[in-house]
Amino acid sequence: MSKAILVLEDGRTFTGEAFGAIGETFGEAVFTTGMTGYQETLTDPSFHRQVVVQTAPHIGNTGVNDEDDESDRIWVAGYVVRDPSREASNWRSTGELEDRLKREGVVGIAGIDTRALTRHLRERGAMRVGISSVDTDHLALLAKVRQSPEMAGADLSAEVSTPTAYTVEAVGDKRYTVAALDLGIKRNVARRLAARGVTTHIMPVSSTLDDLLAVNPDAVFFSPGPGDPATADHPVALAREVMRRGIPLFGICFGSQILGRALGFGTYKLGYGHRGINQPVMDRTTGKVEVTSHNHGFAVDAPLDMVVDTDFGRVEVSHVCLNDNVVEGLRALDVPAFTVQYHPEAAAGTHDADYLFDRFVELVEFAEGKR
Incomplete structure (x- = not known):
């Protein structure tokens, strides 16, 4: 798998593996505590321009299907998971989560300590973040993160x-x-x-x-x-x-x-x-x-x-x-x-x-x- 990095605007950096599309993305880092419903989360327009961190460690177990979308596309700016399922297993599944992310160009990262990241966001607050699987220079990515738009004042x-x-x-x-x-x-x-x-x-x-x-x-x-x-x-x-x-x-x-x-x-x-x-x-x-x-x-x-x-x-x-x-x-x-x-x-x-x-x-x- 390709290496990927996640850099918060305060400089905190996590290194993991690319999950989803290869590329670079920016948004507001937020975490969600749901243990189910990741497909609904991904397709919720309220997550537009946000990089979503799943606190539940195992994501992708049930794959994706054609019925549970909350809109006609994935809206999250980026996706962060700890341990993605290697293979979906559910009678309603019509595909794999990572394939869906790739198809819609959603850049993500896996294999990082999402508990540590969540604790950091709880202590420091939601902040801008970047994920990259094309440039793993954390200082260069940090500079881009700090130039990206904030959520406060955003008319979306x-x-x-x-x-x-x-x-x-x-x-x-x-x-x-x-x-x-x-x-x-x-x-x-x-x-x-x-x-x-x-x-x-x-x-x-x-x-x-x-x-x-x-x-x-x-x-x-x-x-x-x-x-x-x-x-x-x-x-x-x-x-x-x-x-x-x-x-x-x-x-x-x-x-x-x-x-x-x-x-x-x-x-x-x-x-x-x-x-x-x-x-x-x-x-x-x-x-x-x-x-x-x-x-x-x-x-x-x-x-x-x-x-x-x-x-x-x-x-x-x-x-x-x-x-x-x-x-x-x-x-x-x-x-x-x-x-x-x-x-x-x-x-x-x-x-x-x-x-x-x-x-x-x-x-x-x-x-x-x-x-």
């Missing part, structure tokens, strides 16, 4: 959003229509809505209010996605227009951060983010603790223990991460809007939070009853 939604609108039809009898702003949507969002009788029109990030209203929606959804929410001025303005109209609105992850900004809160970058399928969150409206799936490097800056008056009435924090007290959801009390910063669509992950799609449908039902 337009790079992952659909260029044209498309529709995912309801399964069975249609009950409602949702206009979804695609900031980096995962396929399982529309599948979860379709299972509840919702037809979802997935719209480009550049869509205007008139574009959304053209599909005659019963509600609007703001999707997950990559980048810094502080740059997303157009979606923020659009969310404010939706709330002024009294249209039910639900936001997940990046969509939650945008809605937080629309309500008047700030956002900030987390030290190393939440990424994995085992994060404990409390739903403060019920007191229930859920095991949840996360992928976010930014968070909403809102007070945990008070109801806040905003331009759209009263707002409270509805969900909180029990690991670090990070805000994980907001609920507007005077307009039909709520958010969660994690992933109830849970691909991959637990299904503890699937009820949030029911809560969204109930919000639409309530709004319909008031009209």
Whole structure:
């Protein structure tokens, strides 16, 4: 195998073997704690321009298949694993992970101490990184890493959003229509809505209010996605227009951060983010603790223990991460809007939070009853 090196922007260097395409890549180094679901991770648009470190040591055991992608391509900028499987073994497998990485030009590295790398990122924070299997001069690669763009201030939604609108039809009898702003949507969002009788029109990030209203929606959804929410001025303005109209609105992850900004809160970058399928969150409206799936490097800056008056009435924090007290959801009390910063669509992950799609449908039902 070809030698490869990984260099962090603070100079920490790891040497291993090329995994995937031969080449050079740069991005933000982040780690994810999921022991399953690597195919969903790779194809999640929220990982655009990030180099993903898998903390689980064995990756690739189940190969890849034609059913579990969360988008139409791999989005990670680079991939870091400790011990890749030499051969896939699963009845659903249609190919090997490394072959897929090579085919899509994804540069990776294997055979390094991912536990040491993860501990370093936990202590120092997420940072820029480079992987190279064509130039193993670590000083030369370090210089390139330090010239690469940072995630803070990155406006990436337009790079992952659909260029044209498309529709995912309801399964069975249609009950409602949702206009979804695609900031980096995962396929399982529309599948979860379709299972509840919702037809979802997935719209480009550049869509205007008139574009959304053209599909005659019963509600609007703001999707997950990559980048810094502080740059997303157009979606923020659009969310404010939706709330002024009294249209039910639900936001997940990046969509939650945008809605937080629309309500008047700030956002900030987390030290190393939440990424994995085992994060404990409390739903403060019920007191229930859920095991949840996360992928976010930014968070909403809102007070945990008070109801806040905003331009759209009263707002409270509805969900909180029990690991670090990070805000994980907001609920507007005077307009039909709520958010969660994690992933109830849970691909991959637990299904503890699937009820949030029911809560969204109930919000639409309530709004319909008031009209």
